[in-house]
Amino acid sequence: xxxxxxxPSMDCAEGRAANLPCNHSTISGNEYVYWYRQIHSQGPQYxxxxxxxxxxxxxxxxxxxxxxxxSTLILPHATLRDTAVYYCIVRVDMEGAQKLVFGQGTRLTIxx
Amino acid sequence: xxxxxxxxxxxxxxxxTSVKIECRSLDFQATTMFWxxxxxxxxxxxxxxxxxxxKATYEQGVEKDKFLINHASLTLSTLTVTSAHPxxxxxxICSAGGTHYNSPLHFGNGTRLTVT
Numbered sequence: 156x157x158x159x160x161x162x163p164s165m166d167c168a169e170g171r172a173a174n175l176p177c178n179h180s181t182i183s184g185n186e187y188v189y190w191y192r193q194i195h196s197q198g199p200q201y202x203x204x205x206x207x208x209x210x211x212x213x214x215x216x217x218x219x220x221x222x223x224x225x226s227t228l229i230l231p232h233a234t235l236r237d238t239a240v241y242y243c244i245v246r247v248d249m250e251g252a253q254k255l256v257f258g259q260g261t262r263l264t265i266x267x
Numbered sequence: 268x269x270x271x272x273x274x275x276x277x278x279x280x281x282x283x284t285s286v287k288i289e290c291r292s293l294d295f296q297a298t299t300m301f302w303x304x305x306x307x308x309x310x311x312x313x314x315x316x317x318x319x320x321x322k323a324t325y326e327q328g329v330e331k332d333k334f335l336i337n338h339a340s341l342t343l344s345t346l347t348v349t350s351a352h353p354x355x356x357x358x359x360i361c362s363a364g365g366t367h368y369n370s371p372l373h374f375g376n377g378t379r380l381t382v383t
């Protein structure tokens with residue numbers, strides 16, 4: 156699986172949009188970009204994933220550049236409960252369960 | 268959405284004893300589950316892939332005789348830490364799902380193991 160690069164930490168004010176970048180310059184054509192987050196002492200929570208089109212769900216938006224070498228996760232109105240470590244992972248999409256390999260992620264702190 | 272349940276959420280055991288952790292997929296069948304370990308302030312490290320009805324596949328450096336994995340049904344995988352030692356104290360997390368195209372893996376809430 157392609158590796159990803161994320162900033163180790165970020166801060167964001169409550170109520171503002173949090174934009175978390177991820178570089179995945181060696182991504183292959185059949186690899187999706189997945190985002191998870193981990194709140195302290197809990198298991199990772201799935202947020203969103205995409206291949207090449209931008210995606211939006213009730214939690215966040217995912218913007219993938221046209222060359223697919225980078226992406227941005229957007230939390231439109233961050234709250235204190237969004238404080239967590241956010242992981243960007245690329246994963247081959249094929250039939251059968253495929254493991255996720257975690258990098259170090261970005262520790263996002265939402266400040267009141 | 269898919270739910271993965273782990274039990275217990277925390278356990279304390281004495282050095283030399285064995286501890287079993289259960290991972291269940293509550294609303295779907297999982298032929299494959301994954302076990303991770305996480306030390307404080309570190310990322311998740313994949314330990315092994317649990318395959319229903321067959322042997323688990325262990326990542327490099329993970330002792331298969333120490334971390335016994337059994338995946339006896341389509342909804343249950345167990346991880347047994349044998350002869351636990353203080354250095355085995357960690358946060359163990361399982362995941363399941365993602366078996367179909369374009370579907371994500373889901374994670375349990377983890378088990379905090381403390382070996383005294």
